[in-house]
Amino acid sequence: MDETSKGRRRFVEVLIGLGGLAAGALLAVPGVATVVDPLVRRRRPSDGWRPIADASALRDDAPVSLPVIGDQVDAWTRAPEQRLGTVWLVRRGDGAIDCFTAECPHLGCRIGYSEEQGTFFCPCHESSFGTDGSVRSGPSPRPMDRLEARVRDGKIEVQFRRFRTAIPEQKEIG
Amino acid sequence: MLRRAGRFLEDRTGLRALLRSALDEEIGGGARWAYVFGSALGVLFVVQAVTGALLMLTYTPSVADAWSSVFYIQHRVTAGWFVRGLHSYGAQAMLLVAGLHLVQVVLYGAYKKPREVTWWLGLALSGLLVALVVTGHRLPWDQKGYWALLVELNVVAATPGVGDTLHDLAAGGSAIGRQTLTRLHALHVAILPAAVILLLLGHRALVRKHGRTAPEGAEPARSSPLYPAQVARDLLFVLLVLGAVAAVTAATHGVGLDGPAEPDRDYPARPEWFLRPLYELRKMTPGPWEVVSTIVVPGAVAAFLFALPLLDRGPSRRVRHRLVWITPVLLVLAGAGALGGISAARDRADEQLEEALSEQRRRTERAIDLARAGVPPEGPVAMLRDDPWTHGRDVYRQMCTSCHVLYGEGDREAPDHTGYGSRRWLMLLMHNPDDPHFFGETDLEEEMGSQDELGEEKLRGIVEFLFALGHEPQDPPYDEALAARGERDFERECMSCHTYGDDGDWLGNGGPHLSGYGSRTWIYRQIRDPGGPRSYGERNDMPAFHGQLTEHDLTMVTAYLRQQRFEEPDFTVEPPEDE
Numbered sequence: 001m002d003e004t005s006k007g008r009r010r011f012v013e014v015l016i017g018l019g020g021l022a023a024g025a026l027l028a029v030p031g032v033a034t035v036v037d038p039l040v041r042r043r044r045p046s047d048g049w050r051p052i053a054d055a056s057a058l059r060d061d062a063p064v065s066l067p068v069i070g071d072q073v074d075a076w077t078r079a080p081e082q083r084l085g086t087v088w089l090v091r092r093g094d095g096a097i098d099c100f101t102a103e104c105p106h107l108g109c110r111i112g113y114s115e116e117q118g119t120f121f122c123p124c125h126e127s128s129f130g131t132d133g134s135v136r137s138g139p140s141p142r143p144m145d146r147l148e149a150r151v152r153d154g155k156i157e158v159q160f161r162r163f164r165t166a167i168p169e170q171k172e173i174g
Numbered sequence: 175m176l177r178r179a180g181r182f183l184e185d186r187t188g189l190r191a192l193l194r195s196a197l198d199e200e201i202g203g204g205a206r207w208a209y210v211f212g213s214a215l216g217v218l219f220v221v222q223a224v225t226g227a228l229l230m231l232t233y234t235p236s237v238a239d240a241w242s243s244v245f246y247i248q249h250r251v252t253a254g255w256f257v258r259g260l261h262s263y264g265a266q267a268m269l270l271v272a273g274l275h276l277v278q279v280v281l282y283g284a285y286k287k288p289r290e291v292t293w294w295l296g297l298a299l300s301g302l303l304v305a306l307v308v309t310g311h312r313l314p315w316d317q318k319g320y321w322a323l324l325v326e327l328n329v330v331a332a333t334p335g336v337g338d339t340l341h342d343l344a345a346g347g348s349a350i351g352r353q354t355l356t357r358l359h360a361l362h363v364a365i366l367p368a369a370v371i372l373l374l375l376g377h378r379a380l381v382r383k384h385g386r387t388a389p390e391g392a393e394p395a396r397s398s399p400l401y402p403a404q405v406a407r408d409l410l411f412v413l414l415v416l417g418a419v420a421a422v423t424a425a426t427h428g429v430g431l432d433g434p435a436e437p438d439r440d441y442p443a444r445p446e447w448f449l450r451p452l453y454e455l456r457k458m459t460p461g462p463w464e465v466v467s468t469i470v471v472p473g474a475v476a477a478f479l480f481a482l483p484l485l486d487r488g489p490s491r492r493v494r495h496r497l498v499w500i501t502p503v504l505l506v507l508a509g510a511g512a513l514g515g516i517s518a519a520r521d522r523a524d525e526q527l528e529e530a531l532s533e534q535r536r537r538t539e540r541a542i543d544l545a546r547a548g549v550p551p552e553g554p555v556a557m558l559r560d561d562p563w564t565h566g567r568d569v570y571r572q573m574c575t576s577c578h579v580l581y582g583e584g585d586r587e588a589p590d591h592t593g594y595g596s597r598r599w600l601m602l603l604m605h606n607p608d609d610p611h612f613f614g615e616t617d618l619e620e621e622m623g624s625q626d627e628l629g630e631e632k633l634r635g636i637v638e639f640l641f642a643l644g645h646e647p648q649d650p651p652y653d654e655a656l657a658a659r660g661e662r663d664f665e666r667e668c669m670s671c672h673t674y675g676d677d678g679d680w681l682g683n684g685g686p687h688l689s690g691y692g693s694r695t696w697i698y699r700q701i702r703d704p705g706g707p708r709s710y711g712e713r714n715d716m717p718a719f720h721g722q723l724t725e726h727d728l729t730m731v732t733a734y735l736r737q738q739r740f741e742e743p744d745f746t747v748e749p750p751e752d753e
Contacts, residue, residue, distance in 0.1 A: 035343065036343065038342045038343060038345070038346050038347045038348075038353065039339060039342055039343065041347070042342070042348055043348065053721065053722055054721035054722055056717070056718075056721070056722065057721075057722045065572075067438070069724075074237075074347075074351040074352050074353075075346075075347070075351060075352045075353050076352070077352065083437075083438045086438075102440075107324075107325045107328040107329065108324050108325065108328045109321065109324070109325065109440060109441070109442075109443055110439070110440030110441070111440070112440055121526075123440055123441070123442035123443075123526070123527070123530055124321070124325060124442060124443045125456065125457050126457065138457075138460065139456065139457060139459065139460040139464060140460075141460075141462065141464065162349070164331060164332075164337075164338070165328045165331065165332065166328055166329065166331065166332035166464060167332055168462060173338075173348050173349075
């Protein structure tokens with residue numbers, strides 16, 4: 001093969017390589033963009049006080065669980081008055097209200113309350129918590145997540161938030 | 175004629191030659207039962223593809239429709255339950271066969287040079303198989319799958335550094351939602367199967383290239399072609415596995431379907447049997463040690479398997495020369511089996527778990543009953559939320575059992591609601607209102623007293639009259655003549671305390687206003703505002719639930735309670751004390 005044909009062959013090879021890359025990129029760029037869309041679309045956590053019930057719903061002898069109601073936006077849907085989560089309200093001896101989300105800080109299952117033992121309890125991996133939210137036993141890496149709560153005009157209001165599970169520190173998610 | 179057509183095709187495609195070359199594959203050392211596992215996995219994969227495609231004819235990957243479409247496959251589509259059973263049990267059988275395949279390859283030393291890449295492709299295929307089974311189990315969007323998925327996504331999210339990103343990519347957002355299911359579905363029916371097909375082609379091509387690994391010392395002269403000796407063994411084993419899968423499917427009438435996913439309700443999430451060992455391990459590693467069970471242990475096992483052909487480089491393939499490499503593999507399998515056994519035993523001994531599961535079974539049965547009549551387009555969760563027997567019962571159990579008793583559950587501080595408003599319940603009330611099943615534990619004790627002195631005849635009439643007060647058009651008819659007689663006796667005997675009709679808010683002489691007693695309106699008002707002028711007024715001792723319950727909750731619990739008028743009390747009362 002003489003020098004000219006070698007050079008010509010080299011040129012065609014480069015063209016094939018570039019063409020292949022272009023065809024690949026045509027798929028890869030929009031492909032990656034579509035796949036990572038949820039990362040781009042992360043919503044900021046919503047602030048604000050949400051009324052959840054009358055103050056008369058509180059009990060002195062046991063924690064009370066109440067739903068948090070709000071608009072739920074999920075991809076192409078917006079549903080009004082959905083249950084966004086559940087909170088546990090505990091009236092302390094000094095009259096102040098402790099509010100915890102019922103989402104287990106271990107792996108996100110719903111925390112229940114055992115009247116017999118007087119502890120919060122997660123049915124998935126058997127973490128249990130005191131009524132002050134502290135870990136009593138089980139694998140939970142941190143205490144139950146505390147939410148801000150107050151009573152205004154006879155209504156209990158909370159700031160509902162969600163947190164990343166399974167890590168020792170509290171990290172809010174959208 | 176046929177032969178000419180055959181020759182025509184052969185000249186143009188070379189199909190027959192291709193088939194012959196496939197069937198003539200030389201098996202060094204001769205056909206063996208030990209070689210059946212790989213071929214069986216290939217055939218089982220085809221079964222999965224076919225049954226999977228059949229399920230896709232009905233299955234709908236939408237949060238609102240997924241459960242209902244699986245219900246439809248399971249309970250309506252002709253042979254749907256059987257196809258679904260083959261698909262699900264078949265997948266689990268593949269996991270077992272893949273395990274056998276792995277053990278066989280390890281024992282034979284078949285991963286050794288030059289077959290390292292064959293081994294790695296096999297490992298990757300096992301990983302894809304597990305991913306397919308896991309994603310598949312989540313698609314019905316039932317309680318079991320939903321809560322297992324929630325936990326799994328949170329495990330992923332806890333991966334140091336990249337956890338959040340991985341979680342959001344898998345979940346299609348920062349929380350489980352519609353795009354979680356669409357992503358799972360895309361993985362299950364397109365992306366993972368495509369990857370399996372690619373790797374499987376590579377794996378199979380390499381098996382052909384390098385030949386089977388006969389045990390050391392096998393007679394090389396005994397080599398035989400694939401067909402028919404090996405094909406016969408492969409087929410027999412495949413039939414055995416498929417037969418077992420079909421038998422299990424028939425015996426259990428297919429795979430069960432749990433109730434629809436209800437993110438609102440707690441549920442004791444448990445993974446599938448093959449992930450049980452990791453689950454149990456996770457419970458044993460508290461707090462900061464969690465990465466040991468989620469990343470370190472599975473990562474170490476995977477790394478060891480991957481590195482096996484690089485570590486075990488000695489010339490011998492005999493088991494006794496390779497014990498140092500074979501033992502860890504068998505130990506891991508034995509350890510996983512033991513952990514799985516411990517986990518199952520612990521769950522069996524867990525009463526709280528059994529209680530939660532039996533409650534869920536009740537709910538599942540109810541959901542399936544309701545679905546038989548048709549699921550509303552909003553989906554099964556809306557269906558359950560609008561069902562008094564489900565949602566009304568939830569509200570009752572949460573809000574009412576701290577004072578009332580129903581079906582023996584609750585604290586006896588206020589009237590028993592079993593059979594509430596039924597003729598028998600009313601008769602027992604007349605007999606002894608101060609019994610602990612009625613007002614005996616309340617402030618209303620000794621307010622009314624036994625009405626036995628009126629005599630059986632009059633009481634029967636008054637009871638029928640009271641029962642008729644709560645009558646609604648869709649109810650079965652009551653005895654009108656008896657009720658009319660009862661009305662006259664009621665006016666004579668009871669109106670010094672009670673009233674009925676359109677007497678405004680008159681509380682009588684302290685007894686509740688009985689117009690519409692036992693109707694939806696009456697019960698609703700009683701729950702919403704029991705201290706109101708048409709209920710118990712100042713004598714009321716029950717908390718008011720307006721503001722604590724939404725309108726919908728109130729409506730549901732009212733409808734649930736009203737059903738009791740068509741049931742019977744499960745209790746009797748003490749004879750009244752003499753005055």
